[in-house]
Amino acid sequence: MQSSDVLRDIVIGMSDGLTVPFALAAGLSGAVESSNIIIIAGIAEIAAGSIAMGLGGYLAGKTEQDHYNSELKREYEEVEKVPEREREEVRDFFEQIGLSKDLQVKATNEIAKDKIKWVDFMMKYELGLEKPDPKRAGKSALNIGLSYIVGGIIPLSPYFFVANSKDALKISIIATLVCLFVFGYFKSKVTGVTPVWGALRVTLIGAVAAAAAFSIALLF
Amino acid sequence: MQSSDVLRDIVIGMSDGLTVPFALAAGLSGAVESSNIIIIAGIAEIAAGSIAMGLGGYLAGKTEQDHYNSELKREYEEVEKVPEREREEVRDFFEQIGLSKDLQVKATNEIAKDKIKWVDFMMKYELGLEKPDPKRAGKSALNIGLSYIVGGIIPLSPYFFVANSKDALKISIIATLVCLFVFGYFKSKVTGVTPVWGALRVTLIGAVAAAAAFSIALLF
Numbered sequence: 001m002q003s004s005d006v007l008r009d010i011v012i013g014m015s016d017g018l019t020v021p022f023a024l025a026a027g028l029s030g031a032v033e034s035s036n037i038i039i040i041a042g043i044a045e046i047a048a049g050s051i052a053m054g055l056g057g058y059l060a061g062k063t064e065q066d067h068y069n070s071e072l073k074r075e076y077e078e079v080e081k082v083p084e085r086e087r088e089e090v091r092d093f094f095e096q097i098g099l100s101k102d103l104q105v106k107a108t109n110e111i112a113k114d115k116i117k118w119v120d121f122m123m124k125y126e127l128g129l130e131k132p133d134p135k136r137a138g139k140s141a142l143n144i145g146l147s148y149i150v151g152g153i154i155p156l157s158p159y160f161f162v163a164n165s166k167d168a169l170k171i172s173i174i175a176t177l178v179c180l181f182v183f184g185y186f187k188s189k190v191t192g193v194t195p196v197w198g199a200l201r202v203t204l205i206g207a208v209a210a211a212a213a214f215s216i217a218l219l220f
Numbered sequence: 221m222q223s224s225d226v227l228r229d230i231v232i233g234m235s236d237g238l239t240v241p242f243a244l245a246a247g248l249s250g251a252v253e254s255s256n257i258i259i260i261a262g263i264a265e266i267a268a269g270s271i272a273m274g275l276g277g278y279l280a281g282k283t284e285q286d287h288y289n290s291e292l293k294r295e296y297e298e299v300e301k302v303p304e305r306e307r308e309e310v311r312d313f314f315e316q317i318g319l320s321k322d323l324q325v326k327a328t329n330e331i332a333k334d335k336i337k338w339v340d341f342m343m344k345y346e347l348g349l350e351k352p353d354p355k356r357a358g359k360s361a362l363n364i365g366l367s368y369i370v371g372g373i374i375p376l377s378p379y380f381f382v383a384n385s386k387d388a389l390k391i392s393i394i395a396t397l398v399c400l401f402v403f404g405y406f407k408s409k410v411t412g413v414t415p416v417w418g419a420l421r422v423t424l425i426g427a428v429a430a431a432a433a434f435s436i437a438l439l440f
Contacts, residue, residue, distance in 0.1 A: 032260070043440060107319055
């Protein structure tokens with residue numbers, strides 16, 4: 001699963017990185033002639049976006065872990081201090097999935113025999129919390145942030161070689177839409193969506209965002 | 221819960237909208253003197269970002285629903301065609317939470333008596349899927365997209381009134397960091413994180429992203 005997690009991060013970061021810098025560059029091409037300003041704006045956006053995504057993801061992961069640990073501590077205390085209420089919550093779970101009164105009581109007794117098992121059960125099925133992998137948050141954030149940068153460079157690269165922004169835009173559109181389709185395809189495979197529909201969806205979002213940014217910037 | 225869902229969308233959209241347009245404007249202020257270009261770039265980014273977030277969220281919600289429905293159909297078919305394998309999966313669940321052999325069998329028999337109950341159980345605990353609310357996806361996307369626009373206007377507004385970009389940046393920094401702190405506070409309350417730590421986190425992400433974008437754009 002390790003390699004598929006990395007693949008997931010790369011694909012998500014890259015397809016997001018393709019969309020917003022692409023739309024920004026397209027929008028600016030509607031308003032300014034020179035590719036230089038678009039390059040600077042694009043690089044600033046890639047820096048901002050990759051940090052917001054990467055650092056944001058890292059800190060969110062850290063917080064998720066703190067949250068898990070504090071809930072875990074609370075559950076251990078509750079099992080100690082108010083065991084009857086906690087037993088009631090286990091019984092509620094078995095009632096809600098549709099077991100008979102008799103089995104609700106028997107199953108609750110078995111779960112509550114072992115405190116570790118009991119707390120594990122409460123964490124997962126009362127609170128819906130899975131134990132987060134401590135190293136995962138940082139790695140994932142780094143992968144997503146770096147992939148955002150790589151993705152963002154694709155729509156921006158034609159502006160490095162073509163001085164007129166509207167000419168650069170044409171190449172950027174073709175390159176980016178092709179990449180969006182390819183990455184949308186892989187993103188969908190990874191996230192369990194029908195690949196072609198997912199690829200079209202990702203491409204459509206990029207195209208609409210770019211068209212809107214272009215039209216709006218043209219008005220100013 | 222309806223009003224807290226809306227609040228959640230607004231807070232998430234707005235705190236994201238504050239971060240990236242803020243960092244982009246800060247980055248461009250490091251590279252260009254005129255506020256005009258920053259306004260155009262900022263508006264193009266807000267258009268691009270809000271559409272990517274809003275439309276992206278809407279289509280993701282639609283896909284989630286399709287995915288749920290197709291899995292639901294598959295589970296009904298499997299319960300019909302390979303009931304023994306499906307019973308085994310229910311038994312595996314009860315084994316994994318730690319029930320005795322005897323109760324595993326009894327509980328499985330009770331679940332499998334009623335096909336609707338059985339499939340509901342499989343959807344929730346084998347596949348971990350909750351039934352998505354059909355109207356929620358569209359509304360949520362709209363709320364997040366609109367809040368992104370409102371959030372993005374805050375860091376950008378000083379540039380409308382101050383012609384020199386570096387002077388506008390100073391006002392933008394103060395206004396945005398204050399807003400990031402306030403929205404970080406509410407975001408944390410809504411998402412169940414310690415509010416002050418969450419507020420500092422959101423403010424830090426915005427500040428680091430803006431500082432990095434500024435430094436990088438200065439180099440070009």
